[in-house]
Amino acid sequence: MGGRTPIEPQRVDAPLTSSATFLVLSVKLEDDAAINTVRSTLASVEGLSKNVSIRDLSASFACTVGIGSDAWDRVTRQPRPAELHPFKEFHGKKHTAISTPGDLLFHIRAQRRDLCFEFERQLLDSLGDAVSVVDETVGFRYFDVRDLLGFVDGTANPVGPAVTDSIVVTEQDDPASAGGSYVVVQKYVHDLTAWRNLSTEQQEKVIGRTKLENVELDDAPGGQQQSHKSLATIEDDQGEEHDILRDNMPFGSPGSKEFGTYFIGYSRKLWVTEKMLCRMFTLDRDDVLCTFSDSIG
Template sequence: MNPDSQNVTDYTNNNTIFMVLSFKDNLGLSDVFSKLCKLIINLNNSANVRFPVSRASCVMGIGHDAWLKLKLPVPLPKELVDFAPIVGEKHTAVATKGDLHFHIRADNTSICYDMAEAISDVLDPIAISTEEIHGFRYWDSRSILGFVDGTENPHGQDRALFSMVGDDDAAYKGGSYLFTQKYIHNLSAWKGLSTEDQEKVIGRYKANDIEMPDDVKPSNSHIALANVGDDFKIVRDNMPFGNMSTNEMGTYFIAYASTFTTVQKMLNNMFIGSPEGNYDRILDFSTAKTGTLFFVPTFNMINDFGG
């Protein structure tokens, strides 16, 4: 594990705020971004001192276009691109814009709020919020669909192996690719399925979270298509969210990966299908509303960016 890396290997906490911001224009970016970099380091250091058992942290990701606008080092991280939509016969992994992404988590909502407020205050002159999701731990790490989420996550040292860039891109070693999607669930349709049919969509048994045997698990189940092999894993930190007044119930999918290629394989399997047309059945009940790729620099890089 790279001790200089941001907190991408941390385990899911009880409360999360996800924020995506886009720059208003190119005026004044450098000065404000310098302040922001210093703030991110300050927030994480302060959290470690003030709330040592809360597992509080703030992870900052930077999009492809923002990297160029901010005139950050070139060449860019090898796989940092402007994400393009993945279009299947029935469903599409949409691409949406985002310059900066913040993943704020703690066991106490107040810590998350204060971090989000401090970041927003600094960025107000140059950026607007395009997405803000308040996630929460739902029972024993289940999604709103009722199934445990993240069971296939790597553990121990494997979390760093699969979430951090290695020697193949030495200039960015210890950094991470960050891909996010906001999914909205059609709960009325989902609840219309029997538990047995829901299990066939996911590929796991609902109550005990045990994966179905290969000869029982459907080829278009989520588990069958999202798992692209033991050598290609990601660190998920998905969180459920819900708004009763707008009837928006969903999952914020967030993946830290050593290469974006791994995430791309998963998305292709899900939306195009394997074989083509055999798409992930969960997409009949969960619609991707966003899709953006970011790069998470190490703290040393952030310190350099801050001047």
């Protein structure tokens, strides 16, 4: 019966699917009518999801909604989560983790592309001119859960009971936001030509895993450039490791020659994702440039 059971609303840990749409919208925050439309539509997301998922209950349709810092107070009229704030840009020597506009995030996923399309159509019809589309990215599963760089993506995700421990805010963390989760997205465009000019060994040193077998490599010696795997391992001041849940997906169009990875990370503690991103962009494993308090939220 599991394949015929609709996925509960806002299930961050919904199954990985073959298709996803990442939809970011801006809300007319100064317009009372727009706010009312947004609030009414968000209240109806469960019903919209059922309208779509009932067409194929085996397709694992799910939609998770995120509300941004700037829109939270006007849209929800609820206490603010303890760590919620506008995204802070992280500047590295070559790249920047940018901050872009966006008040609402819809993470729409299913095994069938048409279900994602139909839900998005009904959703935007309901929202009307209360919102504007900031970004719409369609992701797809690439072979055996690999990114377009050719490596398996998501190996470090928590599994089993560790998923809930990593992504769900607890009463002890923040009573007003217990049961929620923080989400951060970034849209990365890859220079595949430059990447393919690297040898497989060079690529593996960058990622920290073997390309074919997905076997974890040892950390580079001190003083040498650390791999993505090493930089993305986050510990607090007491040495306890913290995980996030990634549901990244490749996107791209050979015709437009734009290819990349849509990063989406859910976490119980926002500072964990922020520190991970800061390390990735500043290449600073010693946290000289990436200092976040682990006592928040």
